[in-house]
Amino acid sequence: MKTFNFGDTRVYLHKNDLPDSLIYPKEIAVDSETTGLSLVRDRLCLLQVATSRNECHLIKFEKTDSQKKIVAKNLTKLFENEKIIKVFHYARFDLAVIKKAFGVNCQNIFCTKIASKLVRTYTDKHGLKDLCKELLDKDLNKTQQSSDWSAKELSSNQLKYASNDVIFLVELKQILELMLKREGRYELSEKLFTFLSTRVDLDFLGWNDIDIFSH
Numbered sequence: 413m414k415t416f417n418f419g420d421t422r423v424y425l426h427k428n429d430l431p432d433s434l435i436y437p438k439e440i441a442v443d444s445e446t447t448g449l450s451l452v453r454d455r456l457c458l459l460q461v462a463t464s465r466n467e468c469h470l471i472k473f474e475k476t477d478s479q480k481k482i483v484a485k486n487l488t489k490l491f492e493n494e495k496i497i498k499v500f501h502y503a504r505f506d507l508a509v510i511k512k513a514f515g516v517n518c519q520n521i522f523c524t525k526i527a528s529k530l531v532r533t534y535t536d537k538h539g540l541k542d543l544c545k546e547l548l549d550k551d552l553n554k555t556q557q558s559s560d561w562s563a564k565e566l567s568s569n570q571l572k573y574a575s576n577d578v579i580f581l582v583e584l585k586q587i588l589e590l591m592l593k594r595e596g597r598y599e600l601s602e603k604l605f606t607f608l609s610t611r612v613d614l615d616f617l618g619w620n621d622i623d624i625f626s627h
Contacts, residue, residue: 418572421579423468425571429484430461430469436490437463439497441581442518444509445561445574451615456513457561459487462578470574472566473513481515491518499581501525501540503605508612521605524581527588530597530604544580547587552576 414425441462448454455475462468473482490496491510500506503523510518528538535542544550559570566574592598614624 416571418575420466421468421575423470423571423575426471428473430471430486436496439499439582441499441578443577444506446509447562451508451512456509458574460574460578465579468575468579482513488514488516491516494519497522499585501581503608504611507608508615511612517609521608522585523605524584524588526604527592527601530601531591531595543584547584548580550580
């Protein structure tokens with residue numbers, strides 16, 4: 413394990429799984445970095461798990477046979493834990509990546525992108541950078557978004573970018589939850605988050621670009 417400091421955030425870099433000793437709060441944030449955006453062609457390179465704005469764990473995965481699932485008992489246990497809320501931004505993709513890589517359905521989900529689209533109807537800007545700027549007055553640097561996450565050694569800029577993608581998500585969730593409740597859309601958001609596992613199954617079966625509910 414290697415340790416890095418970026419501002420007030422301590423970042424821990426692990427290989428292939430989280431450590432046995434890690435204790436989780438009731439809410440964590442999760443993101444993934446892959447070789448591309450194709451669920452068929454591309455593979456998982458890095459997972460980010462933030463337990464707070466000040467602590468982030470990055471798990472780097474070695475390349476394996478594309479037909480084999482990654483064996484990571486602590487991550488799998490975490491994903492299947494129904495008592496811990498996992499906060500994502502654009503959960504649809506990350507959940508599919510997790511299912512493909514580990515063969516598990518992640519339980520107890522909150523997606524800040526879906527929540528934003530439900531309640532921030534005064535704008536069409538629902539990216540993480542937009543949310544952080546408006547709701548937290550925080551400017552994110554996204555220049556590392558398109559970079560080689562399969563590289564043997566990740567740069568400090570990549571590590572900082574990866575941690576920034578998760579350390580603010582729980583705070584965004586808390587603000588968006590208040591907005592959803594204010595507008596009477598919180599229960600609807602919960603139903604959408606529950607539906608995400610079905611949406612992922614549709615993506616794997618080829619309905620990723622088709623609105624199955626259309627006429």
